[in-house]
Amino acid sequence: MKFSVPKGLWQRFRRGMPVLSFVVAWLILAGLWELGAHTETLNPRILPPPSVVIPYLLQGPGSAGIGPQQVSYGEAIGRTLMRVMAGLGLGVGAAIPLGMLIEGIPILRRFVLPMIQTLAPIAPVAWVPVGIALMGTGDQSAIFVVFMGVFSILTLATVSALSSLPPELLKAAKSLGIRGWKLRLWVMLPATAASLMTSVRLNFFAAWMAVLAGEMAGINSGLGALIILGQQQFNMRLVMVGIMTIGVIGFLVDRVMLALQRQVIWWERRERGGSHG
Amino acid sequence: MAELRFEGVSRVFGEHVAVSQVDLVVPSGSLTVLIGPSGCGKTTLLHIAAGLEQATQGQVFLAGHPVLGPGPETAIIFQQHNLFDWLTIRENVAVGLQAQGVRKKERLAQADRLLADFGLSAFAHCVPRQLSGGMCQRVALARALVLNPQVLLMDEPFAALDYQTRHVMQRYLLALWQRTRATIVMVTHDIDEALTLADQIVLFSSSPGRIIEVIPVTTPYPRSLEQVQIRHLRQHLCTHLEREVGDLSAEERTLLETTTPVRV
Numbered sequence: 159m160k161f162s163v164p165k166g167l168w169q170r171f172r173r174g175m176p177v178l179s180f181v182v183a184w185l186i187l188a189g190l191w192e193l194g195a196h197t198e199t200l201n202p203r204i205l206p207p208p209s210v211v212i213p214y215l216l217q218g219p220g221s222a223g224i225g226p227q228q229v230s231y232g233e234a235i236g237r238t239l240m241r242v243m244a245g246l247g248l249g250v251g252a253a254i255p256l257g258m259l260i261e262g263i264p265i266l267r268r269f270v271l272p273m274i275q276t277l278a279p280i281a282p283v284a285w286v287p288v289g290i291a292l293m294g295t296g297d298q299s300a301i302f303v304v305f306m307g308v309f310s311i312l313t314l315a316t317v318s319a320l321s322s323l324p325p326e327l328l329k330a331a332k333s334l335g336i337r338g339w340k341l342r343l344w345v346m347l348p349a350t351a352a353s354l355m356t357s358v359r360l361n362f363f364a365a366w367m368a369v370l371a372g373e374m375a376g377i378n379s380g381l382g383a384l385i386i387l388g389q390q391q392f393n394m395r396l397v398m399v400g401i402m403t404i405g406v407i408g409f410l411v412d413r414v415m416l417a418l419q420r421q422v423i424w425w426e427r428r429e430r431g432g433s434h435g
Numbered sequence: 436m437a438e439l440r441f442e443g444v445s446r447v448f449g450e451h452v453a454v455s456q457v458d459l460v461v462p463s464g465s466l467t468v469l470i471g472p473s474g475c476g477k478t479t480l481l482h483i484a485a486g487l488e489q490a491t492q493g494q495v496f497l498a499g500h501p502v503l504g505p506g507p508e509t510a511i512i513f514q515q516h517n518l519f520d521w522l523t524i525r526e527n528v529a530v531g532l533q534a535q536g537v538r539k540k541e542r543l544a545q546a547d548r549l550l551a552d553f554g555l556s557a558f559a560h561c562v563p564r565q566l567s568g569g570m571c572q573r574v575a576l577a578r579a580l581v582l583n584p585q586v587l588l589m590d591e592p593f594a595a596l597d598y599q600t601r602h603v604m605q606r607y608l609l610a611l612w613q614r615t616r617a618t619i620v621m622v623t624h625d626i627d628e629a630l631t632l633a634d635q636i637v638l639f640s641s642s643p644g645r646i647i648e649v650i651p652v653t654t655p656y657p658r659s660l661e662q663v664q665i666r667h668l669r670q671h672l673c674t675h676l677e678r679e680v681g682d683l684s685a686e687e688r689t690l691l692e693t694t695t696p697v698r699v
Contacts, residue, residue, distance in 0.1 A: 324515070324517075326513045326514075326515060326517055327517050329482070329485075329487050329511070329513070329517075330511070330513060330517035330575075331517075331519075332487060332505045333485055333486075333487065333505045333509065333510060333511045333579075334530060334531035334534055334578070334579075334582070335505070335506070335507055335531055335534040335535055335582070336530070336531075336534045337505075337534075340534060344519075344530070344534075345519065348519070348520075348521040349519075349520075349521075351521070423521075425520050425521050425562040425564065426520075426564075428561070428562050428564060428565050429565065430564050430565065
């Protein structure tokens with residue numbers, strides 16, 4: 159008797175493969191972690207196993223700490239996400255127009271670009287003391303740290319993407335009468351959209367790490383502060399929950415941004431042709 | 436359509452003289468082909484005619500008026516089609532009209548008419564990546580012609596295409612030119628392409644580019660490479676070009692060999 163898998167079922171299975179391999183990889187790691195804790199190869203008091211951390215996560219760590227240091231889990235997630243998104247949004251909103259101006263105006267290229275190039279290598283966490291001194295330990299200084307972390311790198315990425323556009327593409331546009339702001343909005347921006355979207359996605363990770371570092375280093379709220387609180391109270395379940403939350407949210411936001419990128423760069427989803435005469 | 440006139444045009448890049456003292460008349464309705472060794476400034480000359488570059492000396496005149504910058508009266512086609520990936524074929528053809536402020540309904544109607552002429556209506560809603568190289572080059576041609584230019588400049592427009600598609604496109608261009616009698620200036624490295632299409636061939640020297648000879652080609656279309664005048668002209672052009680390449684320094688010859696487009 160001949161057995162064949164229905165075509166639709168096989169295609170669905172193939173489409174689900176990345177998710178399946180993702181789950182399997184994590185199950186293997188969790189299994190090894192659990193095994194390590196049970197055999198005491200890993201110290202379960204320092205690295206509590208998934209059988210302890212996951213129920214703790216599911217029951218909801220609620221709030222940790224006392225007095226002004228009290229941090230709610232849900233609120234910590236909301237705060238951190240809001241700070242990242244606000245800082246990243248402001249960074250993107252400032253960097254792309256500035257990058258376009260630098261690329262188009264020689265005097266800005268001469269005087270502003272070197273400043274941006276000097277700011278780019280500064281680690282975002284270095285801006286934490288400046289942020290706190292300027293704006294205190296609230297949301298504003300966290301947003302400032304994220305902004306400083308992404309702004310200069312994204313500006314350089316914009317200048318680089320625009321400079322590497324094929325000169326003939328711009329000449330073709332000019333010969334069609336597309337000049338000035340039209341050239342920038344109709345041609346240069348969409349031609350660099352794919353590269354800029356990738357930069358924004360990569361910068362999300364930079365922003366995510368910047369805000370967590372800031373929250374750990376003095377801005378006493380958010381997911382970063384939750385982890386530090388867990389460390390101070392020797393509540394390693396809380397530390398592990400914090401770390402896992404950071405990973406999962408970071409991954410999910412990246413997926414959302416990837417989906418957004420696919421929507422924005424819609425033409426790249428069209429199947430490639432080439433067989434016509 | 437209009438006459439294109441180059442008067443004493445030179446172009447210098449730093450210390451390198453790309454084009455030197457070019458005087459040339461491209462008659463209205465002519466299909467003129469510029470041919471010469473790589474690096475002799477043919478492309479530079481085309482860009483000056485399109486207003487995309489400035490001449491260091493001299494001036495280009497279109498219908499008696501100096502060319503001061505790119506404008507709708509001059510269209511240029513490059514080796515790569517340079518279509519906008521993010522626009523549909525229909526929008527690509529209409530984009531020049533959009534830049535001129537033509538209303539959407541009108542510009543799309545004009546684009547549709549041209550796409551029908553070019554046999555591309557079925558692909559109006561595709562994006563460039565869905566079309567073959569030859570079709571994209573036809574769209575680029577439609578995009579240039581929708582603005583009703585007085586002169587069409589073509590910089591090795593078929594060099595990136597495969598052998599068969601190149602021949603189809605040559606026949607296509609010839610039919611278009613015979614129908615519209617547009618003024619066309621085309622740069623090519625391909626002697627056979629020049630002989631098949633041109634009613635006037637301009638032979639350039641190696642760098643700095645100077646005009647060696649302007650050759651009228653009177654053989655009626657369609658042409659065969661076996662026809663007597665074409666065979667003689669081919670021999671003549673080959674001899675000149677070989678001599679020009681022979682005049683190059685060893686360094687220039689290496690550059691020439693590495694920059695000549697690969698024929699598939």
